Amino acid sequence: MHIEPSFRKRYHKALSDTAMLKAVKNGTGRLRGQRATAIEAVGTERWMAFRDRAEAIRLHVIQHLDQYLDQLINNVLKNGGHVCLAKTGEEAVKYISDLAKKKNAKTILKSKSMVSEEIHLNPALEKQGCNVIESDLGEWIIQLAGETPSHIIAPAMHKNRFQVADLFNAVSEEKIPTEIADLCGFARKYLREKFLGIDIGITGCNFALADSGAITLCTNEGNARIISALSPTLVTIMGMERILPGLEELTVMLSLLARSATGQKLTVYNTLSTGVRNEEELDGPQEFHLVIVDNGRSKQLGTKYEKILNCIRCGSCLNACPVYRNIGGHAYGWVYPGPIGAVLSPLYQGMDKYGELAYATTLCGACTFACPVKIPLHDMLYALRNDKVELEKTGGVVEDITYKGWSATFATMSRYRFSVRMARRFQFPLVKAEKIAYGPPPISDWLRHRDMPALPDKFFHEIWPEMDNDRKE
Amino acid sequence: MAEGLLAGDREAFFSTIRQNIKTPPGGKAPRVENPMNGLFTQRETTVEERQDLRERFIKEWTTLGGKAFSIKNRVELAQVIKQIIQERQLQKAMYWDHPELENLKLEEIFSDTQASVSRWPLEKKYNDWIGKAAAMEAGIVWGDIVMAETGTLVLPASSPGQPSTVCVLPITLIAIFTTAQLVDGFAGVVKFFKERYGTNLPTTTTFISGPSRTTDIEMVLTIGVHGSRYVYALILDEA
Known part of the structure; x- marks a missing residue:
């Protein structure tokens, strides 16, 4: 799939796709509502206690990542x-x-793995002749469409039932009705046949437990559970930070993950698997491979962005973000959309490619408040903006002089009043219908989307003494 | 079991990690001593309290889309199983090789119905059992431990006779357990696991909270996309 390199072009394209925007607003609205109901049921105070505990657990793990990775590897x-x-x-x-x-694998079934998207695994396997099939319904839909996920937990959020029916009809021998139950029924039947002929299964990893070497998989559909039961060879791909010390910490995370993602108390299927089956067992993999991926993660350790490694991929920051809700996921360009993507993409893929995503935010802080492990996402986006300016020196001499002048003018009352009086006197060539209508770039860009009122005949500080006198009288 | 193999340069992989991990002012974050403390209900329950847990479980389980039955004796158990066979028009079912299920003599209950029931393993070789397992319309399992607060069956594969295939492949899942298996939530599960397994966990443990579900098309909830569409909990009196 071709990805347009310019963020501006990507979001302009997104803004013209009204069907997608409607679907994303509907989807994120529902998920936000479900999360809010779940938190209300838990109680705000207890929810905050859960978040504090989860943050403390993740911070400890990340700051001792070498020890826990070592322990995990030895146990696996x-x-x-x-x-x-x-x-x-x-x-x-x-x-x-x-x-x-x-x-000699022909049929490879996958369950959801963001890391596999990140490393472009499917095209490489397809190139050598493997039939790679995504088994998560949403992932399968976008695989058929040749697209990337638009949401971390609801990858096909941008598609409606008619678009899905068209995609299914392309692989079906019979025409599929557009009722959602029929579409899901077709997916079950079609994919069940594939499950039964599986050569290699590939899964992601929600959490790996260092003290036992167990891998935790969370799915509502049960596809990961079926894959890990039926695959003769099972491969699990994990970002190297997805570790927890043990079962007790896992219970905290599972409780937060489901509520933050979908508002459920728990995901329907949570599977704990230690990998290879015992000699007497008949199901489960005969061979298990755990692929631990760094791919830019270790560079974040010890930096001001270290806490980004706390992320448990619940997607709640996407649903909270006013920018994501208005442009959808594909405008972000890489595999991780929303506020988490706006931080991860420049950090993992480079500031040159994705640095402008730091501006895909209103800095309102809704993402930070929604994050179950308390990652200060909006602070990081702000820091990324600073880094981008520092790195590229985008401002140059003109911007430098402008800000210095601004700072000097606003530093004293007399200079400020003098400057606004001068601006009021000389603004007339730019004013139309009591608004500033014209200006040089970048003001002209700004004015294209927003109204700026012209400076009034009298400022508040000029009116105030009169009002004050009236009040006293 | 033979130890696995390591691919990749361990030293090179760890060198960047160790190099980059910094100790922040005030020291590294310590391990959280009791991660579950204050977040989950931790208590020993009496028989009476477990009656309440049963009601709690039934409420959660039915909200999730499952059906639950309180059962006093074996006669009632047989009636309920026959009702399910009728409701789902079952022809073939399989069940775990589990001592508790063995005591219930399921084959006797099934003998005067339209359906047949087979104990795991169906066959010894993968190519032989996979087709038979896929044709099964129901899987019957014993709930070793059950969480009331979330409506969750916790199913550790404690022996080779208790594979996850039985609980996830068929379209209908029937879980049988007594009120003695009920705990409030995760605290009870962790206690059970620590006592029974320590850190030596079973090869798989499946936590199941209701039927398989998806909202991947237009965010509309649809049941049974891959795993079980119909889930039944048969709760026996522990007496």
Whole structure:
């Protein structure tokens, strides 16, 4: 899929897609409402206690990541699983592609994995002749459409039932009705056949437990559960930060994850798996591979962005963000949309490619307030703006002089009053119908979307003494 | 079990991590001593309290889209199972090889119905059992531990006779358990796991809260996209 490099062009394209905008507003509105109801049921005070606890757990893990990774790796190996340590996405893709070749794999079923999107795994496997099928309904829909996810937990949020029916009809021998129950019924039947012929299963990882080497998978549909039960060879891909010390910490995270994502008390299927099946067992993988991916994560450790590694991918910051709700996910360009994507994309993929996403925010702080692990997302977006300016020196001499002049003018009352009086006197060539209608760039850009009232005949500080006298009389 | 293999340069992978981890002023964040403390209900329950938990579970489970039955004796159990067979027009069911299910003599209950029931394993070889398992319309499992607050069955594969295939592949899931299996929530589950397994967890444990669901098309809730569409909880009196 071609991705337009300019954010401006991407969001302009998004703003012209009214069907998508309607679907995204509807979807995020529902998810926000469900989350609010879930929090109300828990009680605000208890919810805050959950968030504090989750933040403390994640902070501890990230600051001791080397120890927990070491423990996890040792336990997975002890349990009979294989581990691949991939510094880059390319290393991870090569390992999994080589494995697929070795196993002569034809049918590969996947459950949702944002890391696999991040490292472009599917195209690499398809290139060597594998039939890679996404089993999460939303992921399968966008796979058929040749698109990337537009939301972390609802990847096909931007599609309506008619568009989905068209996509399903392209792979179905019979015409599928546009009723949602029929569409889901078709997906069950079609994908069930694929599950039964699986050569390799690939899953993401919600949380890995260091003390047991167990992998936790959370799905509402049950697709990850079926994949891990039926795959002779199972591959789990995880971002290296997705670790918890053990089961107790997991219970806190699972309680927060479902409520933050969809407003459920728990996801329908939470699976804890230690990998390879025992000799006497008949289902479960005979071979298990855990691929631990760095791909830019370790560079965030010890920086002002370290807390971004706390993220549990619930998507609640997307639903809270007024910018995401008005442009959808594809405008962000890379695989992670919304406020979390606006921070992750420049950090993982480079400021040159995605630095402008730092401006895809109103800095209202709704994302920070929604985050279950208390990542200060809007502070990070602000910091990224500073970094971008520092890095690119975008302001230059003119902007430097402008801000210095502004600062000097506003520093004293007399200078401020003198300057606004002068502006009032000389604004007339720019004024039309009591509004500033013209101006040089960048003011002209700003005026295209917003109204700026002309300076009035009398300022408030000029009216005030008269009002004050009237009041005293 | 033979130990697995490690691919990739461990030292190189860890060097950037160790190099970049900094100790912030005031020191690194300590491990949270009791992560669950104050967040989850922690208590030992009496038989009477577990009657309340049963009601709580039934409320949650039915809200999620499941059906639940309180059952006093084996006669009632047989009636309920036959009702489900009728309701779902079942022909084939499979059940876990579990001592508690063995005691219930399910084959006797099924014997005078239209449906047949088979105990796991159906066959020994993957290519033989997979087709048979896929044709099963219902899976019957024993709920080793059940969370009332969230309406959740906790199903550890404690032995080879208790695979997750039985609880996730068929369109109908029937979970049987007594009120003695009921706990408030996660605190009871963690206690159970610590006592039974320590950190040596079973190969799989499945937590199931209701039927399979999706809202992936237009955010409309639809039941049964991959896992079970019909889920039944049969709760026996522990006496």
